[in-house]
Amino acid sequence: MVLEDSRAVRVVVNGEVREADAPVRMLLSDFLRHRLGLTGTHVGCEQGVCGSCTIHLNGDPHRSCLLLAVQAHGEEITTIEGMREHPVALSFARCHAIQCGFCTAGLVMSATAFLREEPAPSRQAIVGAVSSNLCRCTGYQNIVRAVAEAAAEMGAQADERASPDTSAAVGPG
Numbered sequence: 216m217v218l219e220d221s222r223a224v225r226v227v228v229n230g231e232v233r234e235a236d237a238p239v240r241m242l243l244s245d246f247l248r249h250r251l252g253l254t255g256t257h258v259g260c261e262q263g264v265c266g267s268c269t270i271h272l273n274g275d276p277h278r279s280c281l282l283l284a285v286q287a288h289g290e291e292i293t294t295i296e297g298m299r300e301h302p303v304a305l306s307f308a309r310c311h312a313i314q315c316g317f318c319t320a321g322l323v324m325s326a327t328a329f330l331r332e333e334p335a336p337s338r339q340a341i342v343g344a345v346s347s348n349l350c351r352c353t354g355y356q357n358i359v360r361a362v363a364e365a366a367a368e369m370g371a372q373a374d375e376r377a378s379p380d381t382s383a384a385v386g387p388g
């Protein structure tokens with residue numbers, strides 16, 4: 216019997232350095248779930264189609280079922296566990312854009328990357344963006360609404376940061 220070769224894989228996940236051994240053919244999605252215990256990343260098709268396994272690798276969205284764990288060695292990853300307070304994740308919860316929740320992590324990761332590229336998208340652009348992730352439950356109405364609301368909220372936050380606070384400069388009389 217030939218034992219599969221393993222490598223130590225070290226990554227920064229959600230801001231934390233993590234390291235574990237992985238067989239050289241282990242998928243990144245399986246590494247995150249089974250070696251690092253980050254089970255929020257879901258695995259549906261394992262063929263790059265459904266988008267459930269989407270994570271950010273060095274800031275860009277990737278299907279983690281299409282990458283090997285060893286390819287991520289030394290890189291920076293964000294998973295849904297690192298998105299708890301993110302406006303997109305909160306908007307999904309607020310808008311009830313979730314039924315069984317299987318697709319949700321991938322959708323949040325994809326939508327976040329989309330809004331970074333296109334901060335003020337049209338409804339049509341949002342529909343196009345979320346179509347890259349399969350949801351079998353929701354009919355997408357609330358998902359589209361959640362992304363639109365997150366875009367509006369993040370836009371308002373950006374405006375607030377950009378406009379200087381003049382109140383301190385206004386003195387009495």
Ligand code: FES
Binds near residue numbers: 257262263265
């Ligand atoms: S599990 Fe990766 S795209 Fe479906």
Ligand code: FES
Binds near residue numbers: 315319350353
């Ligand atoms: S909420 Fe069930 S697959 Fe999307």
